[in-house]
Amino acid sequence: MAADRRVAEGLEHLKEAEKCMKTSFFKWKADYDGAASAYTKAGTCFKSAKSYDQARQAFLKAAECNVQNNVMFHAGKAYEQAGMMCKELNDLNRAAQLIEKAGHLYREHGVPDTAASTFDRVAKLLEPTNPQKAVDYYLIGSDITECEDRPRQAADFQKKAAKLLVRMGNYDRAVEVLKVEKKFQIEGENAPEVSRVTVELVLCHLARGDFVAADKAYKDAYGIPGFTESDHCRELAELLDAYDENDQDRLSSVAARPMFKFMDNDYAKLARGLQAPGGGEGGKKKKAALLDEGIEEGMEKGQLENQEVGGEDEDEFEGGLC
Template identity: 45%
Template structure:
């Protein structure tokens, strides 16, 4: 208890120094924003040690404003990242989204887009289970940031998180578009094995939508990248749905290859609506009453296939400027 009180008093002393450095006088015409920011940052550290998280975040945000006034954008971004972690301790997940978006803006202003994307990635992981839609936006923003630097391999990594989260949320139209984008990024990065695995994922998503025709089309479009095990599994699966053979479909879905896919795709394979057999009642699972699939962003995906660099999607510059 005594140690906690000592840290709080130490924090208050740093706050007083920060406020003092911002005052002007006859001999001091300009506030010392850099010193004020450092003092607020030090106060935040003391409050964090004392587990006074609300005061800690408040000091960090004051440090951010002073770093911005001093055009120390990287330091401002670091403070925003710390404030996001403190918000996790408080349980304020909505604020984490806002803080990480602001941090990404600061890092971009400083000229370090990689750090901006990583900040969004870390924040999205924290809020993914509670605010999945916000996490989706953050992953997509990270993709756009790295693509401004023409880094398709890194973009594919973030795009894979978009794809898996869409599948988890059963947003199969969006998942289809997302997987196709991911494939195009891997094409640009010359990562053929990943394209083969994603072809299987794309077929599963189309079947989850109840559209075996689109599933077969996906296989014909990307199947040349598949390895023999993937080819055998997909051909058996597509044939099973074409012939409405439930036993064959289950055999294909129980293949070791599909069972050892990424967790969300493995889960999806277990709840696919397989064709009914004569002695079978259809099992509950993924609905098969979706309308025919029409890509909401087919133009974007086609542009990606021709040139990944030209197809990166802007996130709305006006919104990003507001965040800054």
């Protein structure tokens, strides 16, 4: 079988690597370069044969040899490959540790682009099982790209982190992350994205029950080109007004509009779940007051009509029946 042939080929590469590592009276230092190459080839063969545990071990040995040889970029690549083999073995925590190690090696040895994309991958890997750790990795990626003066990329990492925090219900930290994203979006002169972040900030503040902060986030956006003429501005104004008036029915109605409905799913869900303070009784009281006012007006109108009718009757029979 093809898999068996690839395993056998991998075992031959392991033997070659072991020879490179041996020392003798005439060979005082191990051939780390040759060993790293042979271990990498062995790992690739085992990976092809889907013998993931053997591949993991081979890639780890390749990484160690590259570290000894002070070839850190290739050491990072080998650690990353070992991490991916751990993923195939469903050992996600170990996979994350190894890929993180690769990311740090890339960053420390002058390849920040590769480092940032590595932290992005490991964050995505952990999103379903350890979202808090994934947030940390996204923020590391943001820090790397910020140092490289790429604000739009840095903002994208912050955006991913904030979305996860909202999913976890950690609105306080989400607000802080969104503020940093907004700063990067402004630096990147990305007005549409600044408007989007403003909506997300307002939603998070309202979810925290902080109307004052939500209103301030909304008004701070007035300086964004095109914001005051946008749907974002109009819909947020109505949302804040409904919240301020404690009108749950109106709040839910505004939150169900297309602008909120077609946001990223985590924020759309957040908008749908907003609760007006005071149990949303403000709208009901207002309606009741209007109803009472209408009844009172009706009663007053009826009384006036009765008086007019009574006056006409009195005039008709004022001179008696004769």
